[in-house]
Amino acid sequence: MQPEGILETVLYAPDLATTEAFYSDVLGLVPFQKQPDRQLFYRCGNQVLLMFNAEATRHAPKPGALPVPPHGMTGEGHVCFRASAVEIASWKAHLEAKGVAVESDFVWPSGGRSIYFRDPAGNCLEFAEPKIWGLA
Amino acid sequence: MQPEGILETVLYAPDLATTEAFYSDVLGLVPFQKQPDRQLFYRCGNQVLLMFNAEATRHAPKPGALPVPPHGMTGEGHVCFRASAVEIASWKAHLEAKGVAVESDFVWPSGGRSIYFRDPAGNCLEFAEPKIWGLA
Numbered sequence: 590m591q592p593e594g595i596l597e598t599v600l601y602a603p604d605l606a607t608t609e610a611f612y613s614d615v616l617g618l619v620p621f622q623k624q625p626d627r628q629l630f631y632r633c634g635n636q637v638l639l640m641f642n643a644e645a646t647r648h649a650p651k652p653g654a655l656p657v658p659p660h661g662m663t664g665e666g667h668v669c670f671r672a673s674a675v676e677i678a679s680w681k682a683h684l685e686a687k688g689v690a691v692e693s694d695f696v697w698p699s700g701g702r703s704i705y706f707r708d709p710a711g712n713c714l715e716f717a718e719p720k721i722w723g724l725a
Numbered sequence: 726m727q728p729e730g731i732l733e734t735v736l737y738a739p740d741l742a743t744t745e746a747f748y749s750d751v752l753g754l755v756p757f758q759k760q761p762d763r764q765l766f767y768r769c770g771n772q773v774l775l776m777f778n779a780e781a782t783r784h785a786p787k788p789g790a791l792p793v794p795p796h797g798m799t800g801e802g803h804v805c806f807r808a809s810a811v812e813i814a815s816w817k818a819h820l821e822a823k824g825v826a827v828e829s830d831f832v833w834p835s836g837g838r839s840i841y842f843r844d845p846a847g848n849c850l851e852f853a854e855p856k857i858w859g860l861a
Contacts, residue, residue, distance in 0.1 A: 590752075590753050590815065590816065590819055591752065591753035591754060592752060592753075592754070592769055592770075592806035592807070592808070592852070593769075593770055593806070593807060593808065593812075594769060594770025594771065594772070594806065594807045595731070595734050595769055595770060595772060595774065595804060595805070595806060595807065596805045596806060596807040596853055596855055596858070596860070597803070597804065597805035597851070597853070597858075598731050598734040598804065599802060599803045599804065601798070616726075616727065616728060617726050617727035617728075618727060618728070632858075633728055633729075633730060633731050634728075634729055634730025634731060635730065635771075635855075635860060635861075636730070636731060636807075636858075636860070637858050637860075638731065639803075641803075643800065646803075647800075647801075655831060655833070655834075656829040656831055657829065657841075658828050658829050658841045658849050659801070659849075660800075660801045660802060660803040660848070660849040661800050661801060662737070662798035662799060662800035662801065662802050663798060663799060663800055664779065664783075664796075664797050664798035664799055664800075665783075665795070665796045665797060665798065666735060666796060666798050667733070667735045667775075667777075667782075667796040668731060668733065668734065668735065669731070669732045669733035670728035670729070670730065670731060670732060671728070671729060671730045671731065671732040671772075672728070672729065676726075676729075679726065680726065683726055692794050693792045693793065693794050695791060695792060697791070698791075705793075705794045712796070713794050713795075713796040715733070716728070717732055717733070719732055719771075722732070722733075722768070722772075722773050724732070724771060724772070724773075725771075
């Protein structure tokens with residue numbers, strides 16, 4: 590037995606209002622569900638990207654609530670979005686037009702380009718060609 | 726512009742040897758690439774699951790290395806794997822046979838089952854039906 594795919598990818602951010610503004614303005618992502626002090630949920634391809642305030646998710650659920658286990662991290666997380674070479678060039682121009690610094694931009698030795706930038710919480714976001722992992 | 730999908734989902738674990746044994750024995754995942762003190766890389770469907778030791782990834786790359794930006798989190802992260810209802814029943818039996826506690830098991834009010842358990846680093850792992858997010 591082996592998991593067939595990932596359904597939920599998670600990042601954490603302490604200030605969800607600032608985070609929501611950034612993801613909407615820069616990445617074009619609008620939450621389909623949100624709780625202002627706890628979570629922002631985004632659709633992304635065949636899965637979801639969940640953004641949590643760890644201060645809210647670290648605690649056991651209240652009596653009567655669904656028994657969702659606690660979790661929560663601090664620091665600078667990392668997520669990579671898939672993009673073609675053409676799309677990466679467009680994203681780089683778009684980020685620069687939005688005043689978002691591109692922290693790194695390089696081609697991997699085995700082929701495929703990655704660009705990196707930060708969200709307001711310091712999470713390290715990346716666009717990369719799936720071929721860097723041998724994926725289509 | 727909007728990201729078309731997620732290519733890399735990331736978790737952190739301070740003890741990668743223990744982590745590798747758990748993911749192999751319990752989840753059937755074998756890393757296609759690893760650096761014992763830094764990273765374990767897994768394929769999972771159309772993306773990769775990257776497991777990092779944050780102590781190693783928090784630092785800027787050394788001179789001459791690829792300019793991969795630093796990142797790293799501490800605490801208990803969360804990832805959810807996709808599974809059908811039949812597969813979730815099998816995973817629950819499998820986890821129990823492996824002595825892994827199922828921390829929570831419930832059906833969401835709008836339909837779809839989730840089961841939750843922990844990896845050795847305390848990361849909150851989940852199997853859920855994609856329909857909990859309206860996905861196929």
